[in-house]
Amino acid sequence: MKNVKTINFRNIGDESGYLTPIEAERDIPFGIKRVYYITGVRSGERRGFHSHRDLHQLLICVSGSVKILVKTPFEEKIIILDKPYEGLYIGPMIWREMFDFSEGSALVVLASEHYSEDDYIRDYPQYEKEAREYWSKRS
Amino acid sequence: MKNVKTINFRNIGDESGYLTPIEAERDIPFGIKRVYYITGVRSGERRGFHSHRDLHQLLICVSGSVKILVKTPFEEKIIILDKPYEGLYIGPMIWREMFDFSEGSALVVLASEHYSEDDYIRDYPQYEKEAREYWSKRS
Numbered sequence: 421m422k423n424v425k426t427i428n429f430r431n432i433g434d435e436s437g438y439l440t441p442i443e444a445e446r447d448i449p450f451g452i453k454r455v456y457y458i459t460g461v462r463s464g465e466r467r468g469f470h471s472h473r474d475l476h477q478l479l480i481c482v483s484g485s486v487k488i489l490v491k492t493p494f495e496e497k498i499i500i501l502d503k504p505y506e507g508l509y510i511g512p513m514i515w516r517e518m519f520d521f522s523e524g525s526a527l528v529v530l531a532s533e534h535y536s537e538d539d540y541i542r543d544y545p546q547y548e549k550e551a552r553e554y555w556s557k558r559s
Numbered sequence: 560m561k562n563v564k565t566i567n568f569r570n571i572g573d574e575s576g577y578l579t580p581i582e583a584e585r586d587i588p589f590g591i592k593r594v595y596y597i598t599g600v601r602s603g604e605r606r607g608f609h610s611h612r613d614l615h616q617l618l619i620c621v622s623g624s625v626k627i628l629v630k631t632p633f634e635e636k637i638i639i640l641d642k643p644y645e646g647l648y649i650g651p652m653i654w655r656e657m658f659d660f661s662e663g664s665a666l667v668v669l670a671s672e673h674y675s676e677d678d679y680i681r682d683y684p685q686y687e688k689e690a691r692e693y694w695s696k697r698s
Contacts, residue, residue, distance in 0.1 A: 433599075435599075435601065436600070436601045436604050437597060437598070437599055437600035437601060437604055437606065437660070438597065438598050438599045438600075439595055439596070439597050440595060440596055440598070441593065441594075441595040441674060442593065442594045442595065443592070443593050443673050443674065444591065444592050444593060444594075444673075445592075446673070451592075452583065452591040452592070452594065453582070453583050453584075453590075453591070454580065454581065454582050454583060455580075455581045455583075455591065455594065455667075455669060456578055456579060456580040456581065457578070457579055457619075457621050457643060457667070458576060458577065458578050459576075459577050459579070459621060459622065459643045460572075460574075460576055460577045460643075461575070461576035461577075462574065462575045462576060465575050465576055467576065480596075482596050482598060482621060482622065482665040482667065483598065483621065483622035483623070483663055483664075483665040484622070484663075504596060504598045504599075504665070521576070524622055524623075524663060525622075526621040526622040526643070526665055528594075528596070528621065528667060530594060534582050534583075534585070535580060535582065
């Protein structure tokens with residue numbers, strides 16, 4: 421699926437503890453201007469429901485597990501994140517929803533730009549329209 | 560204590576889930592070139608035992624809790640990190656040790672530079688010598 425890929429990072433250590441390093445612009449294809457994390461999500465909650473026009477992001481579930489739905493007008497896929505050393509890269513124009521957060525889970529997101537509301541598409545029909553145009557130029 | 564401070568971030572949400580955003584060079588006093596996280600630490604393990612010469616870091620315990628000892632030749636302090644919206648900034652020339660990781664805890668660290676072994680001081684007597692010189696220029 422274009423603009424979506426899983427990345428396996430190094431996982432340095434042994435059963436006494438692990439360290440996972442991510443070097444900006446080396447281990448991931450962008451510089452990091454923003455980090456955010458989602459915690460304390462109640463069972464049954466579903467989050468996301470948007471796409472970004474230009475933003476690049478990397479999602480890592482550093483504790484517990486979560487499912488990520490990634491979707492375009494042409495295909496969709498569900499990825500389970502449950503290993504701290506496994507990241508999910510999501511590029512521009514991908515609709516995403518997050519669900520099945522396990523109790524105590526923590527989802528960390530690295531983003532290529534500072535927060536900008538203008539970069540969000542939160543309405544699915546609007547997303548579909550822009551996405552068809554975006555992807556028609558790239559197929 | 561100089562070069563050490565706790566920073567409280569926004570914690571957006573309610574009992575259905577929280578999002579904590581950290582904007583590089585805005586919410587923290589540096590740009591982010593590296594992110595790493597420490598997970599799966601066995602009870603009783605103590606980590607760290609080093610200082611950095613120039614690196615700026617921010618530590619956040621996004622799941623569970625951990626204690627951080629920060630130390631100079633002149634003073635020391637133990638900080639408990641147990642809230643996802645509370646960060647600990649550690650600047651240059653601070654000796655640090657991490658311990659009492661709770662089961663399932665995840666400690667996320669944002670760093671101002673890519674990994675460089677030359678920036679580490681791992682020997683305490685060597686740290687003490689360099690730190691006395693560093694701090695004598697800044698008192």
